[in-house]
Amino acid sequence: MTAENGSFFPTRILLLSRTKMVNYKVTVYTGDLAGATTLNNVYIKLVGTDGESQRKWMTGLKGATAFIAGEMSTITVSCPTSLGKLVLIQLDKQRLPLIPEDSWFPAKVEVKSPCGDTYKFPIYRWITDSEVHHFREGTALRVFEDDNHLGAYSREKELKQRSKDYCWDVFVEGIPHCIKVDNPLDLPCEVRFSFTKTTEFAFTASTGLAELNLKGLAASKESWSNIDDINRVFWWKKTEISDYVQEHWKEDAFFGYQFLNGVNPMLIRRCSVLPSNFPVTNDMVFPNHQFNLAQEMKNGNIFLCDYKRLDGVKTSIINEKKQYLMAPLVLLHKTPDKRLMPIAIQLKQTPTDDNPIFLPTDSKYDWLMAKIFVRSAEFSEHELNVHLLRTHLLAEVFAVSLLRNIPMVHPLYKLLIPHTRYTLQINFLARLRLISETGVFTKFTASGGEGMITILRRSLSSMTYRSLCIPEDIADRGLETVPNFYYRDDGLRLWKIINRFVQGILEHYYKSDTEVQKDSELQKWIGDIFEHGFLSQPSTGIPQRFTTVPELVKFVTMVIFTGSCQHAAVNSGQYDYGGWMPNTPTSLQQPPPTKKGTTNEATMLKTLPDVSTTAQGMATLWLLSKQSSDFVPLGQYPEEHFTEEIPRQLIKDFQAELKTLSSEIKERNSTLEIPYTYMNPAEVENSVAI
Structure with a gap:
């Protein structure tokens, strides 16, 4: 092999008799993306098991317009x-x-051989330089079956380059590691935002605060003087659900509903025994003795939300004022009317005596203030x-490990690469x-700065593999x-649909547990995830290596579910439930009451975030909830990485199941007072992209 001159075969092979030439029909498809066109000269060489073609200049009837976005160009080699x-x-x-040298985005190349065979080469990569780039034929191959010396050389070269392009970094000790880059332009082209995404993201970010600045709200350090004044900010952007929240945020039933179907359905759990630090009595919660607390716990009708991860967290100072963040315990009852x-x-x-247990029978503002402190804790x-650590940071770990350890020809790369779209750049921007x-x-926010790191570290140390798998x-x-x-x-049905799809794909390629065990690239992928995502903590239950096909299927199901469905569930409704600030305050300016009967409307207004904090919070939540126009819904794969018939059919079956569920x-x-749309497959993005 003479890699120096780009040739895999001795020159003598090319000097054989040219009396009868064999022709290969080559079709190059340029991606339909902004900036995908190149006016540079494009060259191609075909490499097979028995020889290689000469390097061919790709020009034809179209001339300089041969490689325009969305077009295809055909030549004969x-x-x-x-x-x-x-x-x-x-x-x-x-x-x-x-x-000048430009960038080009070839989507794929198809080659029809003299024998009538069609070879497909998925690319979907930006070519920005004048270097020679290798792309494998599309049939998926594990490392142990890629026994052709040409393929092995190409595979090794690709991963060597990837290990340089995608390096691990430590943002803060004690949380999952991230990609090492200093700015978005340091990211490899293929993982950056599209032009459309970049433009829309910047526009949404800039116009939000610009509108609020024009109203003089983004810089005001004053407290709200009237709850209705918050409409001065709120009318700026509204959704159907945010309007509902504004109208119902004080109601107990809506307060309870949000623990199930708001943006954090991950904290609530059934309570069979009261925590020792939560001395609730039957007379407190059922003063008329219409129910018995012990019996209701036995019947499975009592639920607990415990914010213990927030206990003792150092809070921030906003506009020269100390902020307050509690670590509440909330007891809920499932009533006969459900x-x-x-x-x-x-x-x-x-x-303690200065930490009363607040009850619905307390005064209007005592009870409302208690709920406001809970909702503020809920924000952090x-x-x-639930949002940053369990979706964004984990999705980045899954993506970086994939890009470092798994080559394009591997079935796992083909399966997971669509579920990494934009994740590295959105996390860098975060x-x-x-x-x-x-x-x-x-x-x-009250938990910004040191408090944020404390919460993230505590959250990672208590996270388990089981908690990332929705059935468990x-x-x-x-x-x-x-x-x-x-x-x-919706989540359980989505998990089952994804699991069936993943099982079909992986069992097509892995016929036995032994094949999983000897796939060294697969083992490096999970090893990197265990080390850099879960900081080598065995207590998480994350596998350190794969030994069986079912283990692999379950883990890959979790990876796809986390980056698509779970992220949608905890991201898409942020503005719906947080846009009306009193429902989800990002911070609170006063400590909680230490005894009952001391609160009123004025107390509440002094406690809520000031005007500028409200404005900043609303603009940020609007940005984080705004879907891009180049959004790709779950199960849609515009980039065709799989070329074999069985995986392509499995994708069609997957899409059909998702359409039915949608x-x-x-x-x-259509029958609900508050529609739950966040896990509708048509509304779920393939990846953590916002």
């Missing part, structure tokens, strides 16, 4: 003898005199643990604009039979 089975192609482009009603709230973990628990020292989360998580929390729990209903969810939602 002639060879003196058959090249055998095609293994790979080489592509490069060279700039023309007086024309509503989940709060019946007791303790705002601090340690029961949701954003840091670290830069949200959780950095000058980020919005740091500056305008629902069972472990005792929520199998809770009525009107749409996150559970129709059934829409039909159910």
